[in-house]
Amino acid sequence: MAIETATLNAVQRAPGVWRQSWYRFRRNRAGMLGLGLVTLVVVVALIAPFVAPFEPTDQSAMLRGAARRPPDAIHWLGTDRNGYDVFSRLLYGARTALLVGLGAMTIASLIGVIIGGIAGYAGGMTDELLMRFAEFFMVIPVFIVILAVVRLFGIVVVGTWMEDIPNLNLLTIIVLLGCFEWPPIARMARAEFLRLRNAEFVEAAVCIGTPRRDILVRHILPNALPSLIVLVALGIGGAILAETMVSFLGFGDPKAVSWGQSLYFNYEALKVAPWAVLAPGGALFCTVLGFNLLADGLTDAFNPRLRQ
């Protein structure tokens, strides 16, 4: 008996699903590139206040008559038509972008997992109704509806207590994106809960009298996570893109320093100051590409059999 235990301890524990996935992910060059890009954006967002050469609200270049100047030693990426330093705004924009992406996907994941989880675990009529509800949100022109809601909500709040919330407009966009982007997560959560509901380890948990809440949260949900994480990574990129497009059309938060705002303010001056448009555009592209590649790499890492 003692010997057996000793042997068991000596044998290295088999790597878990997360570690195995990481081994596979590490070999995927495109996925690692995506991870690198995403890490870069996160680092930039964290250190922006310490490395940005100018304040994001500094328009002093305007007074010196140095607006719309091409890149030089002081303004690394030039100045835009409002006299802002393009490089500094680019760095600060990463914060807004990540805030939007993470905020929207947190809301979307919560709604999606709850609705999808209930549908998958309960089944029957509940399942049918909830999935039709999700399909409704998938077919309607989400972007068009968001534009209208952002604009109309901006009028509703005038004169109410909500007017005093800082960056209310940005918050509205984040909440709206979250409320409209959950259906893919709900569908995936449903499929996973449906698959795992009858798994042997779940039956075992039921047999030993585990409360239903623990079965759902501690046994089924962790096993559904890999598929959901892929969708969340994709969704973060999508939400950042959506916020940029809303801002680009002029319905964004005028007080927020976001890439979309820079695009909106500088698009008219594209001919004279292309750098002020290309810089935030390039940042957006790198971020979206990063999250797309990351999601792709994660799909391969979690489901090695899908790989071709």
Place this chain on the structure above:
Amino acid sequence: MGTARYITRRLIFAVCLIWGVSVILFAMINAIGNPIEILLAERPGITDEIIESVTKYYGLDGSVTDRYFTWLWAIVRLDFGTSIIYNLPVSEMLVIYGMETLKIQIPGIVIALFVSVMISVLAATRQYSKVDFGVIAGAMVGHSLPGFLLGIILILIFSYWLGILPSYGAYSTRNPVMGSEVIDGLWHMVLPVSMLVFFNTATLTLLLRSSLVDVLRQDFITAARASGLPERRVVFGHALRNAFIPVLTYLGILFGLMLGTAPVTETVFTWPGLGALYIMAIQQLDYPLIMGATMIITVMLVTATLLTDIAYVVIDPRIRLG
């Protein structure tokens, strides 16, 4: 469940969907109160009587439910009311601007389909070769490059630096290109259509290539090859046909995506289409126009989804309906 019953069910769902959007829209617009008051408030010479009479003119007096059903009944008869800002019938405006939108979006999808078939065949028949990896990498990058950024880059290169293509509008205001209105119109379409083609090609190629790779591995392809068919017929005749099924279902989604982001595309190119009209309408709070444009975009989108759903079951009898 038979095909007919499936189609009926999808049709009923589509109608419910359009109705649902109309309810949301109407509720939202009513949440902000009387639009006439907001539009006319604090303008000189506006008295309460004027506001009242204008409100009556646009049929905005009466209870919410009354107004909703009046509006719904009008919509069913394709009467979207009169635009407040432009004082034109909304239905007429939607047709004119809608045609401009379709004018760039339909070529955008059709050309992209042809191009992506060619590229995908090239890549899938040489799986894991340099060409294949190049195509995958290119498609992945193209798929991640937001369409409107590509549009901006195209304008910068071809309009501002090279100065050969117009950067905005669908027609020249004076002096049409080469003295012909038709050529002028086509010339203006080049940039927006190129942008849409590029974006759609990238997305379609990603899908079609992997689908084609899957199909080329199957037994019936080996059988076709063994029977001595020329490779060209195996690929284009047998494989492509089957590889196309997932692409077909995606076409509806792609069309919806393009239509949904039309406001962005049309802002970049200052294109006088439905998306640009929609932006103007919500900026200026032109209610009949907002409602009309949203309804028409929803109907187009739902129709596209419905058609692909139906095409799916008609083409592939293996699909289990449910």
